[in-house]
Amino acid sequence: MRRAERGWIGLSGAAAWVSVLGVLAILYFILREALLVWTQPLPGEALHPAHLWWGDEPGPAPSRPYVWQPVALRPKCSIVPLLLGSTRVSLLSLAVAWPLGSLAAFHVTRHAHPAVRTAVVAVMELLDGVPTVVLGAAGLLFLATPLQQVTGAPSELNACLAAVVLGLWSVPLVFRMAADGLSALPSGVYRAARALGIREGAALVHLALPAGWRWFAGAGVAAFARAFGETMIPVMLTGNAAVLSLSPLDSARTLAGTIAAEMGSVVYGSTHYSVLFMLGAILLAVSLAAHELLARLTRPAPPLLAPGDPENGHEAVAVAFGGSQRPRRR
């Protein structure tokens, strides 16, 4: 019995170590391949680090800086348009996902009939399980042309289209976290506020948001990071032109999309190969940073007040509305 137990502990410990070592090995290999261009360059393929920024020989004024053309006669590997492309698409998708997910969560937790709530949650889970390649194809088939007619974009493939589909894809994530955020406000406090005649919108802004802002912010961070690393939807919908632009109606080329489109055709160990791994390292860094930020945001904070203590409700409402006993608005 004792021996069996020890064996079990050893087995589960080994499983934990394998996972940890696996992640470390992935980190190691990505960095090793990314640095290959400097540790073992192929003949005639030196890469000056400034190249990665300017995309051309460093100098007083590169003829046309920030160009991603890694297979041109003189290869240019500026990561700037790709960073900008990923950031632009992800922020735009956030502008779709964050309000939609938050408002849906608010409606479902405060107003929806329990049957509706169950249905909405089920649909959200379903949406979460749809492969992104299917969402991308659906975007092409059903959304590309109408969206172009609405926005007047010159081409039907653009950052805006990808952002809308990415945003819809992120709604379940935002919804879940926003629902957590709303539940951070004890229902006693909310009921007390309503009983005092405080309008729902005011209760949301002055009570629910301060109590759960960490979850709302966390939802934004998580949705941004997930969109930043997503591959298939941007590849299918952005048009993949590495332009230096801030316009939602222009095309965009993302970091992840670039890796997907080009990794299949590079020679192992070439400069282009290494640069693609550098893009991978950037994606990894962004997702690690987002993970850390998220962990800090959603670390359990001390509760606003002891749960289930309706006596304190009035006080909490008063504090939230500026300290006096009289709410600002009736």
Place this chain on the structure above:
Amino acid sequence: MKGAWKWGAPLLLLAALEGWGSHPAMARQALTIKGSDTMVILGQRWAEQFARKNPDIAVQVTGGGSGSGIAALINGTTDIAEASRPMTAQERALARQRRGKEVHEFVVAKDGVTVYVNEANPVEALTVDQLRGIFTGRIRRWSEVGGLDQPIIVYSREHNSGTYVFFREHVMQNEDYTPRAQTMPGTAALVNAVARTPNGIGFGGIAYAHGVRAVRIRAHEGAPAVAPSLETVRNGTYPLSRPLYWYTLGEPGPLARQLLDWVLSDEGQAVVAEVGYIPLR
């Protein structure tokens, strides 16, 4: 049927990714062919017909672009690389260094690189210089080349496309493409994008020109405007004619030799014409 390419686009992309890390089948009677998207339909048609005559030999054909096929050949993950552009000296040297074998080149068919515009576009012909201006981004409106006062929407291909490289060398004199060019994952995707964009322009193989109009090309100002066709490509009057290649590492093995001999035979070359390319004879 309108949406077919949209499903095809991700599939092509998956095909491009598919070669990553995979190895040729170890079965004794299997051959893998990988490379040019321009040639993937041709390669598959050849493989089908060949397999019908030789049921014990499995030929697997995937696209991904000429660059993908050549990289796979150098990395040792395909038996035959299809390419719509010749291998560079650097790529040949790399193959020698990595595999210790010389690359062998075979011309298997001919093609005329075709410039597509939307069917509603009134521009009938363009000179090679005008094409260079459009694809480098110096010419940005159709009115500059005799068309409507509308912006030009440039569609290009991913860097692994042989057509992309051929076009850069022969039309653009190795200048860079405009960064505004949208890069499409395959010729079929590009043709469909041009068909749906009134101000679009793009390029690809001669066999794909469905739902779009092929522009007549003038080699220079004052030269006759030539449309791509079987005759003009074969007799060389079409300015953008090119050979299509197969590459092997060293002498082709017995299986590859058998396939290659059949491809170069009258029967194999008849398939070339069926698919819409130009047979060697």
